[in-house]
Amino acid sequence: MERRNFLKIMAAGATVVAVNPSLIRGTLYADDGRMYAAYEKVQIVDAAGVPIKASSLEKEVTYIFNYPYAATPCMLINLPESTSQEVELKSEMGETYVWKNGVGKDRTVVAYVAICAHQLTHPTPNDSFIKYVPKSTPTMAYSKSGIIVCSSHLSAYDAAAGAKNLAGAAQQPLAAVVLKVADDDTIWAVGILGADKFQDYFKAFKPEFKEFYGGTAQAKQLVSISAKTVKLTEFSKEVIQY
């Protein structure tokens, strides 16, 4: 499938999936009421529209889905180990909030908005400078790997601790996507935790929205029902990391 078509499908996001809210249980892993915005609850599905199971996510691979807006990319990662819990984080304006933990059987599945908190670098169909760097791959940004790195200005974030800042110029964590995993191991996105940069993002990339989504209005459409997910290497022609 061409990237362009794929994006159109992602943007439309109108795959009809029967949702039975009673299937979804377990606690929100991040919501303590502060710095949290609930959006439409959407199911994470693959390119063919088939629901993805948390345990089927490949370890240490960056997956991309757009949420809560048609053009806001997020990263979904299955980490090698359980995440930290109850991580206190601080936005650049000094507001504090708590990121609870990863989800899934071993608390290894996390999701973050893939728009760098520093200068809004994000994956596009052409290229991506932001990704999870697996433990075995060195990075210029930090002394150890197994973290998220934006290779534009080398901001490093702790993937296992709410995208807490580890190094570089970013002054706040990446916003986190609040996920739920249902009893049947399906994954749902329900909201955004932390200080997102959506307004700045929508202001800064108008030509890009026109090129890939048809326009800013289309880019700002809320995703509903389901969000298609592909590997970052399928989403972007080129993935660049130092």
Add this chain to the structure above:
Amino acid sequence: MALSRRDAMKYTGLAAVTAASSGYAKGNEGAKAAAKGVLLSPAPIPAAKGPRVVIVGAGPSGLTIAKYVKKGNPNIDVVLMDKRSVFMSGFISNLVATGVLPLEFITHDFLEGARNGNYTFLQATAHEIDRTAKIVYTNEGTVKYDVLVLAPGIDYDYSKWTNGDAELETALKTKFPGAFIAGSETLTLKSKIENFEGGVFVQTVPGGNYRCLPGPYERSCLIADYMKRNKIKGKVVILDENPNITIKADGFHSAFDRLYKDYITYMPSTTITSIDPHKQKIVTELGEEIQFNDAALYSRVRGNKLLEIAGVAKDSVFNKGEANIDPFTYQVIGDLNVFCTGDVRPMGFSKSANTANTEGRIVAGNIVKYLAGTELSQKTWASPHTTCYSAVETNPLRAISVNAGYAYDATKKSFGFADASTMEKWDTKEGEDAGKGLLEWGKGLYRDFFN
């Protein structure tokens, strides 16, 4: 020491204006009075609606501080002033001068920054600062401040080459500008390269802590690359005052050797004793004579003379006339309401856009705290970051990079690099990725300044 407003006007600003206007309208008291009226009246901007932060200089430092002070506390009234009407960046400009990128890439709109950042942009030249009355005098009138940020950037210091000979200095500036203050100099460099027919192109590298350490080496690579691409029989001769390439030395040396062996001659530890801009000849301390067909003669740098006008200049260990500030708070010694940032800082940080941008965010946060009553100190200091890319080849675009923070050494009482790393393998996939990274790095900075 701050002059009183009366003294200030007597000795500098108004005296100069009076002289200028009297030449035009001799004996015309009406014109003189009108000039005084404009200069002493408030500039045509809205009255401050809260504590006012005035920033002089809309480069990477000033633009960042304007935006983030306003973000930090929207009740603060922010005025950003610059003598230019259009922003042009020095970073990325070597790729524009060598025809790889269009001028639009580095050219940006101050008004866009003001609209998106909700601050006031005033196109004006500051010519006097009265720190007692807290007034900036500009050609558009007066602007009162509660906090003043001086971020005017560098000036060139030609004294080692000209020994005060203004005729020589003007000839050098006009014919062979260094092109490290973006604007007309960038356009001159671009036209020099486009029209170069062959022979020797001299690029000098100054001593001291000059603006954009890798810049002259990057430019030499790109000019050599241009000659190669266009089959021009020419050579870039780099006359470096320093004993070796000052940053990313392995990457640049290997590019010189492997890509541009026939196009670049690198001469380290070269002190120039004379330059004849008319005969186009340079003589070095060792008696070497270099005849050149064209050149970009980058002199030493110094703090912008606005600091002297404001009475806040002091020679640093690196350069003349830099800011006399507390290195942790950026506040002028003895005048806490005045901050000096960006390339006028006396600390040995890299004089680069990314450093000024990351520093600007920290200082902006501290200004907001200071206006809320917090005392600034070493505890409120945080390290700026120096991340930068240098292109070494254009097809494909390949680059090398450095990433570093700074730490204070209390025993040496100075700052040094901390957690520094470099990527100098331009000939690998990483080098090609860095070429793409360079463009995204630049775009990120423009986004931060203007969106």
